[in-house]
Amino acid sequence: MKKSWLVAVAAVLTGGVSAKTGRADAALSKPNIIIFFADDISAREFPSYGSSVWTAPDSSDTSDLNYRAKTPVLDRLAEDGCMIRTCWGATLCNPSRAMMMSGRYAHITKWWNNGDKGRGPDETGKVVYDWPVYVSSPLLLGHVAQKAGYGTYWSGKTQMSGREDLHGFDEGCFTPGKYMATDNPYTDFRHGLIEKDGKKILINADTGKPCESYYQNGWYWAPHVSLMNHPSAPGRQVWWPNTPEAQKKFGLHTFGPDVVLDFCFDFMERTHAEGKPFLIYHTSHLGHDAFNWLDPEHKQWPKSKWPNTPIVKWDGKKYTRIPPRITGDNGVYDTHGTITGAGIHNHVTYIDYQLWLYQQKLEQMGIADNTVIIVAADNGTSGYGKGNTDRQKGCHVPLFIYAPGMKKHGEQDVLANLTDIMPTVADLVGFDIPDDYEVNGKSLVPFLFTNKSEHRKWIYSYRGSEQLIRGKNVMKDGRGRWWDVSSEPDDLISFTEIKNWGRVGEVYREEHAMLQDMLPKFDLYFDEHGAPGVDDKPSPKNLKKYFRKEK
Structure with a gap:
């Protein structure tokens, strides 16, 4: 900056x-900075965006208000701060998280898609699959804050390759996601593999029975949690609960997102006491679907992608949380009516509750007037948008920003991208990004703190070889179709397709030409799939996934 x-x-x-x-x-x-980065939640799931359609527990579309999240804190945050109407990430977690951390697109990071990343040298020089983002991009969120004298903390889901401690964070508290995949001695809410008749079968380690799911360790109830460099647990990888007191409190009632938040608060207190500002990068699992160990055969609740959360109630001024009470073992559990039913709407409401807790903590510490809060998500909702390149289903994510003294308030009908967060943080902390260091994001600080009416002319996204780009009037999706986005439909997605450019106005054709001119710079999937100097080509297996098979 x-x-x-x-x-x-x-x-x-x-x-x-x-x-x-x-x-x-x-x-x-x-200013202190808190980035709350939710998992797999489309903008339409947040009431502030006013969509007429959202996601039901079975992942179908619904307009049933029983499945509508309640977010009084975020609604107020959008008024006191602002809500960006159109923010794009990538269409899947891995490339979106690389975007957020680096401020760069995949033509540099080579994180094209989940399971489709370029090969490159790690920090030791060994060529590996999943080229670490901190090697391709040595200035990440954590790095710019550290260089500006901040204490930095990373919590929740990681999903980044290489060593977590090389991403620019002093400490961390992690739930499963590319971190400590070994068995946790404190919980058997995990999957395992057995071999039968020459085939590998996925089993629920809690029951020993086969199950239909993808391999995972639990991150919600009785969660797998590990610590990085905490004072009570020196070292890169230490299982929690790591003290007698914590072990005594741990159990079926322990909810992973609560644990993560508590450690964020712990770091905030310690760092503030040292007289340093802090950056909290809170990459929550909330929003992500998961195997439900409390109800493995879907007997207690309707079958759903999203496990239950603790019950929270808003009385118009504050939240009250009902303490969960869960008993049982071996796949048979009684929750005694102390947790919610299934569904992503309960996850969104719990995010709202956690943001309220952040606000209470900041007030208690006396630093609410000097703390910036940014709330976003990585990609679209599972079953609706996740991995989907149809229009902007996969990449349209929420973005709320609150900064004391900002001039923009309420809904802002501008374009933004997750790559914008890294240079925004650099501006806020006072770090000058070198002129010769390519950053694809654009700092939001000039827009937020002045009377500027526009932030970006265009935004960009991708999934492997599929490219998406849009301006204020027209949009190209990953399937090669163009859409009129000059106005937004009630469901945020039912745009009109443009099939004849002779029948649209000149402003549409000019923007269409401008967007087409932008794409070649980033269109390196086939020519430069891996790191510079590394012989790496897209695999035929990955190419089968994409709409666009070849140039």
Whole structure:
């Protein structure tokens, strides 16, 4: 960020600039930053976006208000801060998380899709599949904050390759996702593999019975949790609960997202006590579907992709959480009516509850007026958008931003991209990204803190070889179709397809030409699939997944 921007933002956040130096006081000029990054949740699942359709527990489309999330805290956050109407990520988790961390697209990171990443050298020089993003992109979210004097914390789902401690974070608390895949000694909510008749069969380790799912360790109830560099657990990989007191409290009632949040609070307190600002990168599992160990045969609730959460109730001013009570073993459990039914709407409501807890914590610490909160998700909802390149189903994600002193409030009908978060953080913390370091994102700070009416002219996404791009009026999806997006339909997706460019206005044709000119820069899937200098081609197996098979 240019130094003039640092002064401007600091003056807004702190109310003044040093009379002696012309710069905001260093201890006050750097705002704390909390990024809450949810998992697999489309913008349409959040009531603030006003969609007439959302997702039912069985992943079908619904307009049933019984399955509508309730988000009073986010609704207020969108008013006091702002809600970006159209934000894009990638269509799947891995490339979206690389976008968020690096501020770059896959033509640099080579994270084209889940299970389709370029080969490249790791930190030791060994050529590996899943080229670590910290090698291709040595300036990540955590790095820019660290270089600006911040304490940095990463919590929740990782899904990044290589060593977690090389991504720019001082400490971490992780639930399953490319981290410590070995058996956890504290819980058997995990899957295993046995061989029968020459075939590998997935089993539920809790019951020993075969099950239909994908291989996973539990991240919700009785979760698998590991710590990185916590004072009570020095080292890169330590299982939690790691103390007698924590082990005594751990059980079936323990909810993974609660554990993760508690460790975030712990880091916030310790870092603030040291006189340092903090960056919390909270990559929650909430929103992601999962095997339900509490109801493995779907006897207690309707069959659903999304396991239950603790019950929370909003009384108009505050949330109250019902303490879960769960008893049983070996796949037979009684929840005594203390947790919700299934469905993604309950996950979204629980996110709202956790954001309320963040607000209460910030008020308690006396730093609410100097903390920026950013809420987003990585890609579309499972069963609706996840992995889908039809229109913007897979890439349209929520984006809420609250920063004390910002000039933009309420709904903002502008375009944004998850790559924008890294340069936005760099601007907020006062780190100058070198001019020769390519960043595809664009900082939101000038838009948020001034009277600028526009942020971006276009946004971009991808899934493997499929490319998506849109402006204010037209959009190309991953299937090669063009759509009129000059107005938004009630369900956020039923746009009109453009089949004859002679029948649309000149402004549409000009934008169409501009977007087509942009695409070749990023269209390197076939020519530069892997790291520079590494012989790497897309696998035939991956090519079968995509709509676009060849150039």
